[in-house]
Amino acid sequence: MSPLLSVRNLRVSFPTRSGTFDAVRGVSFDLGRERLGVVGESGSGKSMTGRAILGLVRPPGRVTADRMELDGQPILNLPERQMRALRGARISMVMQDPKFSLNPVMTIGRQITEGYRLHTRTTPQAARDKALEMLRAVQIRDPERVFDAYPHEVSGGMGQRIMIAMMLAPDPEILIADEPTSALDVSVRNEVLRIMDKLVRDRGMGLIFISHDLNLVAEFCDRVLIMYAGRVVEELPAHDLKNARHPYTQGLLNSLPRLDHPVERLSVLQRQDSWRDEEIATPFPGGL
Amino acid sequence: MLNIDHLDVWFGDPPERVDAVKSAGFTVAQGESFGLVGESGSGKSTILRAITGLIGTWSGLIEVDGEKVSGQHRSRAFHKTVQMVFQDPYASLHPRHSVDRVLSETLHLQGMDQIDARITRLLDSVGLGKGFRFRYPHQLSGGQRQRVAIARALAAEPRLLLLDEPTSALDVSVQAEILNLLTDLRRERGLTYVMVSHDLAVVAHMCDRLAVMRGGEIVEVMEAARLRAGDPASDYARALLAASAGFAREGAPG
Amino acid sequence: MTDIPTREWLLSDAPQTRAQARLGAIYQGWLTFRANKLAMFGLIILVLLLLMAIFAPWLAPKDPFAQDLAGRLKPPSAANWLGTDALGRDILSRLIYGSRITLFIVGTVALVAPVIGLFVGTVAGFAGGWVDQVLMRITDIFLAFPKLILALAFVAALGPGIGNAVLALAITSWPPYARLARAETLTIRNADYIAAARLQGAGPLRLLIGHVWPLCISSMIVRVALDMAGIILSAAGLGFLGLGAQPPMPEWGAMISDGRTYILDFWWVAAMPGMAIFIVSLAFNLLGDGLRDVLDPKGAKE
Numbered sequence: 001m002s003p004l005l006s007v008r009n010l011r012v013s014f015p016t017r018s019g020t021f022d023a024v025r026g027v028s029f030d031l032g033r034e035r036l037g038v039v040g041e042s043g044s045g046k047s048m049t050g051r052a053i054l055g056l057v058r059p060p061g062r063v064t065a066d067r068m069e070l071d072g073q074p075i076l077n078l079p080e081r082q083m084r085a086l087r088g089a090r091i092s093m094v095m096q097d098p099k100f101s102l103n104p105v106m107t108i109g110r111q112i113t114e115g116y117r118l119h120t121r122t123t124p125q126a127a128r129d130k131a132l133e134m135l136r137a138v139q140i141r142d143p144e145r146v147f148d149a150y151p152h153e154v155s156g157g158m159g160q161r162i163m164i165a166m167m168l169a170p171d172p173e174i175l176i177a178d179e180p181t182s183a184l185d186v187s188v189r190n191e192v193l194r195i196m197d198k199l200v201r202d203r204g205m206g207l208i209f210i211s212h213d214l215n216l217v218a219e220f221c222d223r224v225l226i227m228y229a230g231r232v233v234e235e236l237p238a239h240d241l242k243n244a245r246h247p248y249t250q251g252l253l254n255s256l257p258r259l260d261h262p263v264e265r266l267s268v269l270q271r272q273d274s275w276r277d278e279e280i281a282t283p284f285p286g287g288l
Numbered sequence: 289m290l291n292i293d294h295l296d297v298w299f300g301d302p303p304e305r306v307d308a309v310k311s312a313g314f315t316v317a318q319g320e321s322f323g324l325v326g327e328s329g330s331g332k333s334t335i336l337r338a339i340t341g342l343i344g345t346w347s348g349l350i351e352v353d354g355e356k357v358s359g360q361h362r363s364r365a366f367h368k369t370v371q372m373v374f375q376d377p378y379a380s381l382h383p384r385h386s387v388d389r390v391l392s393e394t395l396h397l398q399g400m401d402q403i404d405a406r407i408t409r410l411l412d413s414v415g416l417g418k419g420f421r422f423r424y425p426h427q428l429s430g431g432q433r434q435r436v437a438i439a440r441a442l443a444a445e446p447r448l449l450l451l452d453e454p455t456s457a458l459d460v461s462v463q464a465e466i467l468n469l470l471t472d473l474r475r476e477r478g479l480t481y482v483m484v485s486h487d488l489a490v491v492a493h494m495c496d497r498l499a500v501m502r503g504g505e506i507v508e509v510m511e512a513a514r515l516r517a518g519d520p521a522s523d524y525a526r527a528l529l530a531a532s533a534g535f536a537r538e539g540a541p542g
Numbered sequence: 543m544t545d546i547p548t549r550e551w552l553l554s555d556a557p558q559t560r561a562q563a564r565l566g567a568i569y570q571g572w573l574t575f576r577a578n579k580l581a582m583f584g585l586i587i588l589v590l591l592l593l594m595a596i597f598a599p600w601l602a603p604k605d606p607f608a609q610d611l612a613g614r615l616k617p618p619s620a621a622n623w624l625g626t627d628a629l630g631r632d633i634l635s636r637l638i639y640g641s642r643i644t645l646f647i648v649g650t651v652a653l654v655a656p657v658i659g660l661f662v663g664t665v666a667g668f669a670g671g672w673v674d675q676v677l678m679r680i681t682d683i684f685l686a687f688p689k690l691i692l693a694l695a696f697v698a699a700l701g702p703g704i705g706n707a708v709l710a711l712a713i714t715s716w717p718p719y720a721r722l723a724r725a726e727t728l729t730i731r732n733a734d735y736i737a738a739a740r741l742q743g744a745g746p747l748r749l750l751i752g753h754v755w756p757l758c759i760s761s762m763i764v765r766v767a768l769d770m771a772g773i774i775l776s777a778a779g780l781g782f783l784g785l786g787a788q789p790p791m792p793e794w795g796a797m798i799s800d801g802r803t804y805i806l807d808f809w810w811v812a813a814m815p816g817m818a819i820f821i822v823s824l825a826f827n828l829l830g831d832g833l834r835d836v837l838d839p840k841g842a843k844e
Contacts (some may be wrong), residue, residue: 259515341740
């Protein structure tokens with residue numbers, strides 16, 4: 001089966017006063033109809049990878065890649081017009097904090113229908129029906145009321161579910177979720193994840209789940225990429241996380257305090273310079 | 289060391305009055321490490337701010353080291369006894385003040401002598417070398433900033449340290465470093481900690497006892513061992529524990 | 543020390559001394575400023591203006607006050623580069639001497655108004671409550687009058703003259719600074735670093751001067767640089783109405799006023815000082831833009 005999204009040797013660089021800063025340095029992966037987790041610490045380039053796919057890297061940032069294809073069709077550095085047609089309709093993105101990604105002076109219903117109508121050109125009535133259906137799909141009990149509400153009138157967890165509803169309304173093939181639950185409390189987090197999981201599975205979409213939380217990603221995703229300093233240092237099936245081979249992955253896992261395993265001092269990750277550039281052990285599936 | 293009883297904290301006036309903390313009470317013994325756990329809006333940080341006088345609208349009893357405090361005013365002795373580390377290291381350091389300025393001003397305010405030597409010692413004790421002394425916040429990483437904030441809190445040689453989510457804005461590997469630092473400092477200096485966090489594992493790691501809060505009320509006070517054993521008394525604490533154990537996929541194998 | 547190590551020493555992320563840290567911060571700002579070509583252009587013009595004012599006696603080809611009624615209203619020529627005015631005085635020389643007056647006005651207003659504004663605004667914002675109410679209502683009263691009219695009223699009461707014109711301009715231009723400073727203070731007041739300093743026992747005066755002012759001053763400087771053009775124009779306006787500099791002082795606004803009578807037949811008499819005002823105002827605006835890039839990253843483009 002050919003992958004939905006295929007990326008080879010993706011690089012994102014920013015010119016700075018003291019030379020070029022490479023935020024992403026040669027990331028390659030294929031995404032099928034699966035849940036792919038991208039894990040790393042701040043500055044590892046995980047968010048920048050997601051933004052690069054959507055063409056959201058702002059100048060003077062430069063994006064290059066040997067290949068970046070959606071269904072076999074190149075999407076690297078498309079003109080803004082074509083990229084806009086692609087964003088939302090075929091690839092969507094859910095950001096970290098719904099407070100900043102929802103427009104505070106527009107009703108929720110209008111925000112959902114606007115994006116949907118832009119991509120599908122249906123009647124207002126059809127768009128409204130679709131929006132209500134999506135709100136129901138993300139388990140909002142009173143969709144009619146929420147449809148006419150403003151973003152400040154809903155809680156954070158509901159805001160994030162609304163974002164998911166909005167992003168999934170045009171039936172995209174790929175959803176990129178950048179830390180979608182980091183701003184949420186644990187009890188709400190699990191609910192949002194469950195909804196996202198169900199929708200993605202029912203629709204047979206590809207999901208790129210970007211997070212700093214290794215354990216969460218391991219539970220939620222099928223496959224995990226671990227990023228360090230702009231590169232993928234290890235790729236693992238999610239259930240195999242405990243058997244991670246790369247010292248960075250192991251270090252990350254060990255540095256977490258655990259309820260079931262009390263220790264006097266936590267083990268501290270010793271970073272090694274060699275991680276930046278050494279050959280990556282995981283063979284690449286599908287070849288280059 | 290710290291005694292809190294029937295503490296109410298509110299914001300605003302009726303009819304828009306919001307009760308952030310309702311009749312909270314707990315005591316922390318000298319040398320103990322006590323945790324306050326809850327989700328956002330549970331009032332856990334608000335308690336710390338009421339103790340330090342950053343919020344004035346409270347009633348009830350707050351007793352630090354046997355001394356009652358009232359309103360927003362705190363004595364010099366209070367500032368020497370109690371210090372606080374804030375959640376966001378990006379917001380708790382003045383953007384135009386160098387590390388040197390932050391620490392020397394603090395030492396000066398606390399009436400310390402030998403300021404030069406003390407700055408070096410403080411930086412040493414939080415694991416920052418002399419090379420960091422003249423840096424500005426934008427030249428520091430998140431973890432380094434939090435170390436500076438801890439050094440600032442230690443400058444007065446306090447006995448009670450209030451920690452408001454000190455690691456929640458940091459990466460996990462940096463979190464481990466900061467938590468280890470806090471553990472070491474507590475052992476070396478015999479400090480008493482009150483630590484606020486939403487992360488049960490962090491609190492269980494750092495604290496001897498903890499209080500679980502919800503909607504401004506303390507639901508349960510228990511030993512950390514009890515939390516580890518997965519055996520809290522209240523339903524809410526159990527639900528919280530289950531939720532933070534992780535996401536379980538519905539109907540999926542494994 | 544060679545050139546490159548100096549640069550690295552300045553840009554070092556780990557300064558070893560207080561002086562190095564401070565110089566490094568200044569150098570960083572200079573590099574940002576230098577990247578803005580237009581701002582550099584503005585800065586160069588202003589430096590030239592300053593040099594012109596300092597060396598006026600050596601630069602001016604003629605005596606700015608010497609009248610030559612036989613040679614009045616001459617167009618620009620080799621003898622009088624920018625022509626002569628109604629009394630036969632050399633316009634170029636008058637412009638060169640006039641730069642001193644312009645700089646005096648701008649400099650004094652720029653020193654007085656923002657300081658009043660900073661003080662009133664930060665005290666109001668930081669103290670809150672009734673202090674805030676009283677100070678801001680006074681500010682509102684000043685804001686409610688058109689600036690030039692209020693300045694006119696002051697000058698009319700105090701008597702015309704350059705000193706009173708400056709005073710009137712300073713008194714009428716502080717309220718916007720007070721509003722700006724108050725708005726900044728309100729966002730700073732509840733920041734964690736202020737709370738942290740409070741916990742060390744820092745008093746309100748120390749917080750205000752040591753913590754709030756340094757953060758307000760940068761946006762004030764930017765605003766002042768951008769307002770300079772307006773101040774020059776107001777000063778020229780007062781001069782034009784005969785309430786600022788008194789004849790025969792070569793103030794640029796007064797010079798335009800003198801040329802007004804002949805504007806149709808002898809355009810250069812009014813146009814030359816007009817050009818001078820235009821160029822200097824533009825230079826201040828460009829400089830202000832560059833300073834904003836350096837001092838107030840929020841306002842700058844990404």
